[in-house]
Every structure is written in structure tokens, then in C-alpha cells.
Amino acid sequence: MVVPPEFLKSLTKRLGVSEGELQVLLDTLEGEDLSAIAQRLGVQRNALQKRLGEVYKKFQIEGAGPGKFAKLQKIILEEYQKQINDLQKEAEKQTTDHLDWGDAPVVGTFCGRTMQLTTLENDLIKERCPLVGLLGMAGIGKSAIAVRLIESVADNYDYVIWRNLSLRGVPHLDNLLRDLMACFRHSQEIETNDNHPPLIADLIEEFRASRCLVILDNFESVFQANNLASYYQGGYENYGDLLKQVAQTRHQSSILLLSRETPLELITLAGDQLPTRFMTLNGLTVETVKEILAKKGINIADKNLLSRLTQDYSGHPIAINELVTTAQTLFDGNFDELLDSNPLFIGEILSRYFSEQFQRLSPLEKQVMTHLAASNSGLTLKEIQHNLSDINDLSYVMTALSSLNRRCLLQKQTNQKITRFTLIPTLKKYVSSQG
Structure with a gap:
């Protein structure tokens, strides 16, 4: 590990190392021999040896022999590594502090x-x-x-x-x-x-x-x-x-x-x-459903089948995941067998989610949802009013539809300037099951 000179200057300053002593330390850490340093600087080798001895004292290194310099290198590296670790911990702390x-x-x-x-x-x-x-x-x-x-x-x-x-x-x-x-x-x-x-x-x-x-x-x-x-x-x-x-x-x-x-x-x-x-946010695309199934080990080569699956379940991620889980637990992973039976399956998790939203509806919204669930092709505004025999004012129906739309429960189909309202297939089946 190479210790930056800036760190070494900071460390030695804290320990009271003089400029002359620091220069000898830097040169020796670079691998230069004391005799070569003395010749280059035009001073006696003993003078440099004395300066290095002062460095040892200030780093609290005792004893004699070549092992002292190795101890000095070890202490410097340990101090530098400690600084790196402290900086990393501080950076991690700042990241944790700002992200809750x-x-x-x-x-x-x-x-x-x-x-x-x-x-x-x-x-x-x-x-x-x-x-x-x-x-x-x-x-x-x-x-x-x-x-x-x-x-x-x-x-x-x-x-x-x-x-x-x-x-x-x-x-x-x-x-x-x-x-x-x-x-x-x-x-x-x-x-x-x-x-x-x-x-x-x-x-x-x-x-x-x-x-x-x-x-x-x-x-x-x-x-x-x-x-x-x-x-x-x-x-x-x-x-x-x-x-x-x-x-x-x-x-x-x-x-x-x-x-x-x-x-x-x-x-x-x-x-x-x-x-x-x-x-x-709407349902997932056919390509994304295919990718999810592939990650779970299910590959559907038939594009029409994959498209039908995505459409039937409206690309709802919970519906797709529960369908896969059911195939794995009841049909030993045979996804084709489950699809061949062609049921529109609503798992427990999706059913609970639908229940949470359905229970929040106003009485009029529940009536509108019930009529939409009973229709195969969707209903126009006037058809919904016709089914609600006790509602004479069309604005009440529009208010209920606007509310359902704010709940992200409504699907709209516009053909020849006529808008028909409907529900996604799984929600339609859930509402129908509520009587």
C-alpha cells in the first residue's frame, strides 16, 4: 500500500516530527539509502541517522537493529488503513442517515x-x-x-x-x-x-x-x-x-x-x-409477463396463448404470480395443464386486495360495479342509468363513475364516439361473486 505524502505529513505533524526529520523519513520510505541521501544533500550520514532516530522516538519505537524501520513502516500503514476505514464508516453513516x-x-x-x-x-x-x-x-x-x-x-x-x-x-x-x-x-x-x-x-x-x-x-x-x-x-x-x-x-x-x-x-x-x-399504473405488457414467467422457469412459446393469458389477467402482477404458484403447488409445475382447464383464477391475495377496495365503495358505486360485472360488452352511461331504476338524475351516475375512475377500477372503451364502461376480467369475476 502506498501512503500519500499528505497523510504522512499530517501524521508526523501530530507527533512533533520536524521538517528535516520528515524529509529523511520520506526519502527512506521511497527506498533511498541513507548514504545516497547524505551525498545528495551534502550532509554527514550520521546527521541523517540522528534525525531518523528522533522519528523512531516520536513513534515510540525502541530497541536497535534493522527491525526498527520495519516497525515504523507497519505503524504508518496501520494508521493509514485506520483513516481509510474511518472515512468509509463516515460515508456509510451519511448514506444511511439521509435514506430512511x-x-x-x-x-x-x-x-x-x-x-x-x-x-x-x-x-x-x-x-x-x-x-x-x-x-x-x-x-x-x-x-x-x-x-x-x-x-x-x-x-x-x-x-x-x-x-x-x-x-x-x-x-x-x-x-x-x-x-x-x-x-x-x-x-x-x-x-x-x-x-x-x-x-x-x-x-x-x-x-x-x-x-x-x-x-x-x-x-x-x-x-x-x-x-x-x-x-x-x-x-x-x-x-x-x-x-x-x-x-x-x-x-x-x-x-x-x-x-x-x-x-x-x-x-x-x-x-x-x-x-x-x-x-x-396499468397492468404489465405481454413482453414483461413473458419475462416474469421465464424467471420462474415457465416458457410459453405460443404467442397467442401468452397474449390471451396477459389479457385475461390484465397483466396484474399479483394475479400472474398467484397463477404460477398455483400451477407449481397443485399441478407439479405443469402450467399448461392449468391453462388448458381455462379457469379465470383469483387467488387469495388478489381477492383480499379486491375486497379492501370494494368495501370502501359508496352504496351507489357498488350498484354500478355490480351491473358492470354482469355485462359482457360493457355499458354506456345511459344503460347504467337504465339498470339503476331508482336513479333518475344522470348526474348521480356520472358522479359514481368519476369516483370509480379515481379509484382506478374503471375501464373505458370508446367506439364511434360512444364510451362503454367495464371492469377488468378478474375484478368482474370478484364482484359477481359478491352477489
């Missing part, structure tokens, strides 16, 4: 979503959008793509903080702000006790002082259940104020929302020419 994964999931195999990742990176890094939404139905892969996104962009931020609102008992905004402020270096300077809870303005000040990225997962948890989508629970309305202030105030940070329901603030604040953006 919180409740982020562990993501294993990740395939596809290249275009979506590129768009999100552009929104956050190039466009520096203060508020970005990643939306989609339950289990579609929002958290997985967000984890990959953070791994890619984290070095651009002073702080990255991930919080899953549903896993934290749906904290009131004061508690969330207190949690976030505690993550920042300057949090000690801000009063955060119960009598003086942190304000949105305090967070904005931190967002100005440092470049931060805060991920709020399962944001839909702050909305009401059994009502139309995106209406805040009582006591949680100030989350809307948070979104508006973050989007409309000048700073250098961003909040990334992961949600099954589209906050109304995103709809009103977003636009291509505006600093707020949101993206709805």
Missing part, C-alpha cells in the same frame, strides 16, 4: 416498467416537480416501481423518507409532520411538543433548506370509506392543505404519493405545463 426506508417493501424480481420509471425520474429530477402521484388499483405494483425509482434517484437528495400511512395507524398530519421533522438535521431547532406541534410551514422551510423526497404510501388511507372516492376523513382534511402548499410554494423538494385513489388536489393542480404530475 421506513415501511418500504422489499422488492425481489422486478421486470418491465421502463417507460414509467423514465417518466417518474424525469418528473422528479429534471422537472423537479414538487408533487407527483403514482396511482393504481391494489397490488398493481406502485410500491415496487417506487422502490426501484428511489434506488435510482436517491443520490440526488439530501433526505429520502418513506412512510406507509396505513401501517402507521393513519397518523394525523401533526404526527406525520413531527415524524418527518425528526428526520431532518435541524429538527432540534424547531419546537415540536404537544403544545406547539409542527406546522406545514415548518416542513416547507426544511424543503427549502435541503433537497428532500418524501414518499407517502397508501395515501388513500386518509380518505373516507363507504363514500365517494377522495373525500378526507374527519380530522384529516389538512392533508389536502399539505398537498396544496407543497405544490404551490417555492422550494427544492418533492412529495411522491402512492395511492389507490386519486386525491382531488392532484386533479386540480396537475398538468403538462404545471409542476404537479400524476401517473396511473
Whole structure:
């Protein structure tokens, strides 16, 4: 290992080594003989030997003989290695300090979503959008793509903080702000006790002082259940104020929302020419489904079969994974046998996700979903109203459809300027099973 002269100068200065003694040390460490050094400098060899002896004393090396120089080299190398280790630990500590994964999931195999990742990176890094939404139905892969996104962009931020609102008992905004402020270096300077809870303005000040990225997962948890989508629970309305202030105030940070329901603030604040953006995540492509299956040892050569599989399950990653698991556990890995039986299979995990979303719907939304599930070709707005015999005002139906659309549950098909509404096949089957 070569020890840099700058380090050696710093080390010897701490030990009181003089300039003349340091020069002899540097020359001898370079491998030059004392006699050659003496001749080059025009001094007596004994004088140089005396200087080197002083170096030994200051490094607390006793004894006599050639072994003293070897001990000196060993001490210098050990000190240099110690400095390297300390610097590495400090760098690791700084990396750990600025990246708080919180409740982020562990993501294993990740395939596809290249275009979506590129768009999100552009929104956050190039466009520096203060508020970005990643939306989609339950289990579609929002958290997985967000984890990959953070791994890619984290070095651009002073702080990255991930919080899953549903896993934290749906904290009131004061508690969330207190949690976030505690993550920042300057949090000690801000009063955060119960009598003086942190304000949105305090967070904005931190967002100005440092470049931060805060991920709020399962944001839909702050909305009401059994009502139309995106209406805040009582006591949680100030989350809307948070979104508006973050989007409309000048700073250098961003909040990334992961949600099954589209906050109304995103709809009103977003636009291509505006600093707020949101993206709805749909199912995986045929190519990505093929890649996932291949990683699990399943290769489908028939393109039509692969296309049908992707279409039947709408490229939903949970549905695909549960289908593979079922083939492995019930059919000894014979995927073809499962497909030949041609059932539309809904596994326990996907069923639970659908149940969580279905139970949040308003009564009118559930009625609309039931009629959509019973139709093979989808329904127009007027056909839905016709099926809802007790609804005379078309605006009520439009409101319910808009709410379902904000929940990312609705599929739309437009032909000859006529829009028909439907559901993905697996969701249609789930709703039909609810009676």
C-alpha cells in the first residue's frame, strides 16, 4: 500500500516530527539509502541517522537493529488503513442517515416498467416537480416501481423518507409532520411538543433548506370509506392543505404519493405545463409477463396463448404470480395443464386486495360495479342509468363513475364516439361473486 505524502505529513505533524526529520523519513520510505541521501544533500550520514532516530522516538519505537524501520513502516500503514476505514464508516453513516426506508417493501424480481420509471425520474429530477402521484388499483405494483425509482434517484437528495400511512395507524398530519421533522438535521431547532406541534410551514422551510423526497404510501388511507372516492376523513382534511402548499410554494423538494385513489388536489393542480404530475399504473405488457414467467422457469412459446393469458389477467402482477404458484403447488409445475382447464383464477391475495377496495365503495358505486360485472360488452352511461331504476338524475351516475375512475377500477372503451364502461376480467369475476 502506498501512503500519500499528505497523510504522512499530517501524521508526523501530530507527533512533533520536524521538517528535516520528515524529509529523511520520506526519502527512506521511497527506498533511498541513507548514504545516497547524505551525498545528495551534502550532509554527514550520521546527521541523517540522528534525525531518523528522533522519528523512531516520536513513534515510540525502541530497541536497535534493522527491525526498527520495519516497525515504523507497519505503524504508518496501520494508521493509514485506520483513516481509510474511518472515512468509509463516515460515508456509510451519511448514506444511511439521509435514506430512511421506513415501511418500504422489499422488492425481489422486478421486470418491465421502463417507460414509467423514465417518466417518474424525469418528473422528479429534471422537472423537479414538487408533487407527483403514482396511482393504481391494489397490488398493481406502485410500491415496487417506487422502490426501484428511489434506488435510482436517491443520490440526488439530501433526505429520502418513506412512510406507509396505513401501517402507521393513519397518523394525523401533526404526527406525520413531527415524524418527518425528526428526520431532518435541524429538527432540534424547531419546537415540536404537544403544545406547539409542527406546522406545514415548518416542513416547507426544511424543503427549502435541503433537497428532500418524501414518499407517502397508501395515501388513500386518509380518505373516507363507504363514500365517494377522495373525500378526507374527519380530522384529516389538512392533508389536502399539505398537498396544496407543497405544490404551490417555492422550494427544492418533492412529495411522491402512492395511492389507490386519486386525491382531488392532484386533479386540480396537475398538468403538462404545471409542476404537479400524476401517473396511473396499468397492468404489465405481454413482453414483461413473458419475462416474469421465464424467471420462474415457465416458457410459453405460443404467442397467442401468452397474449390471451396477459389479457385475461390484465397483466396484474399479483394475479400472474398467484397463477404460477398455483400451477407449481397443485399441478407439479405443469402450467399448461392449468391453462388448458381455462379457469379465470383469483387467488387469495388478489381477492383480499379486491375486497379492501370494494368495501370502501359508496352504496351507489357498488350498484354500478355490480351491473358492470354482469355485462359482457360493457355499458354506456345511459344503460347504467337504465339498470339503476331508482336513479333518475344522470348526474348521480356520472358522479359514481368519476369516483370509480379515481379509484382506478374503471375501464373505458370508446367506439364511434360512444364510451362503454367495464371492469377488468378478474375484478368482474370478484364482484359477481359478491352477489
